[in-house]
Amino acid sequence: MHLRWWRAIVAGRIIKAVGGFYTVLADGRIISCKARGVFKKRGIKPLVGDLVEVELSQGDEGVVTDVRSRVNHLIRPAIANVDQVLLVSALVQPTFSSFQFDKTLAMIESAGLPAALCFTKIDLPGALDVFESVSRVYSGIGYPVLGLNVRQGRGLPELRATLAAKITVLAGLSGVGKSTILRYLIPDTNAVTGSVSQKGHRGRQTTTHVELFPFGTGFVADTPGFSQFDLAGVEVNDLASCFIEFRSYESKCEYRGCLHDKDAGCSVVKGVLDGEIVKSRYDSYLQLLAELQEAKARRY
Ligand SMILES: Nc1nc2c(ncn2[C@@H]2O[C@H](COP(=O)(O)OP(=O)(O)OP(=O)(O)O)[C@@H](O)[C@H]2O)c(=O)[nH]1
Ligand SMILES: [Mg+2]
Ligand SMILES: [Zn+2]
Known part of the structure; x- marks a missing residue:
């Protein structure tokens, strides 16, 4: 008898990660994997979204042996190689909050990811009015916006x-x-x-882990009911550029390093006063700026 050494290696993408176990999709095949110990030593943690090499052991099991370099990765949710974020918001149930929405949108911008905006439940009473005003604001500054009513299938072709x-x-x-x-x-x-609980219409948290679902030739990741991307890491001076419609005004400010919170010589403030920048967006900016300044003050 002689031993023969052979290894079957396949390339795939991690679509699910739970407690050190990885589900890898490779050529339409689902493989359950562990990661090779060497990653821990090198300080690498394979993420959902990673393109990986898998050494097959037996049946549909294998070991992740290599992680390809990433285009990008997010910390919360922990996911790699993201092309875009679909920011989903209801209009009534739960009630649309422009501050919460703008905050998440700013975080998506700070991560350098393209955003598309999706407003849900437009079938609910009163939702259409809110949708009309909100979609005017966000399509006006250049975001793709769609309204969705899954019950009647409205907006689904655009979403696809x-x-x-x-x-x-x-x-x-x-x-x-x-x-x-x-x-x-x-x-x-x-x-x-x-279901959204009736009391106060506060959402119930239901989704608990990050997972990529194959959709056409792409993937969609549902994320646990986190409320926003991490604010930490955004510098006070960089916040304005996370509000995309401020960008063309910023360079015209009289003072370098202007935070656009005082009106003397500030072109952003002038834009608001002239009605070119939507007031609710500017209010969100000021509130976020105050949050960031407070967090910074606490750190020192
Ligand atoms: N009327 C109506 N209800 C909807 C629509 N879309 C979702 N819902 C309801 O809204 C509730 C919450 O939906 P989920 O899909 O669980 O919300 P989620 O964003 O995944 O929530 P988390 O997992 O907690 O982050 C459910 O009761 C859905 O049936 C819609 O288009 N119209
Ligand atoms: Mg969910
Ligand atoms: Zn300014």
Whole structure:
């Protein structure tokens, strides 16, 4: 008898990670993997979204032996190689909050990711009025906006086109309908949906881990009901550039390093006064600026 050494290596993408176990999709095949110990030593943690090499052991099991370099990665949710974020928000149930929305949008911008905006539940009473005013604001500053009513299938074709061939992360408050979107797009997913509790219309947290669902030639990731991307790491001076419509005004400010919170010689303030910059967006900016300044003061 002689021993023969052979290794079958396949390339794939991690679509799920739970407690040190990875689910890898390789050529339409699902492989359950552990990661090779060497990653820990090198301080690498394979992430959902990573392109990896897998050494097959037996059946549909294997070991992740290599992680390809990433285009980008997010910390919370922990995911790599993201093409865009679909920021999902309800209009009534839970009530649309321009501050919360602008905060998440600013964080997406600070991560350097393209954002598409999706407003859900436009079938609910009063939702359409809010949708009209809100969509005017955000399409006006250049974001792709779509309104969705999954019950009657409104907006689903546009949503499918938005998601085609990309890795998209769904973001948004708990209860806005992220998992519901997935269930309609990919009926055989096991994305859990919960109901928004009646009391105070506060969303219930239902989704608990990050997972990529294959959709066409792309993927969609549902994320646990986190309320926003991490604020930490954004410098006070960089905040204005996270508000995309401020960018063309910023350079015209009289003072270098202007935080656009005082009106003398500030072109952003002038833009607000002239009605070119929407007041609710500027208010969100000021509130976020105050939050960041407070956090900074606490650190020193
Ligand atoms: N009327 C109506 N209800 C909807 C629509 N989309 C979602 N819902 C309801 O909204 C509730 C919350 O939806 P989920 O999909 O669980 O919300 P989620 O964003 O995944 O919430 P988390 O997992 O907690 O982050 C569920 O009861 C859905 O049935 C819609 O288009 N119209
Ligand atoms: Mg969910
Ligand atoms: Zn200024």
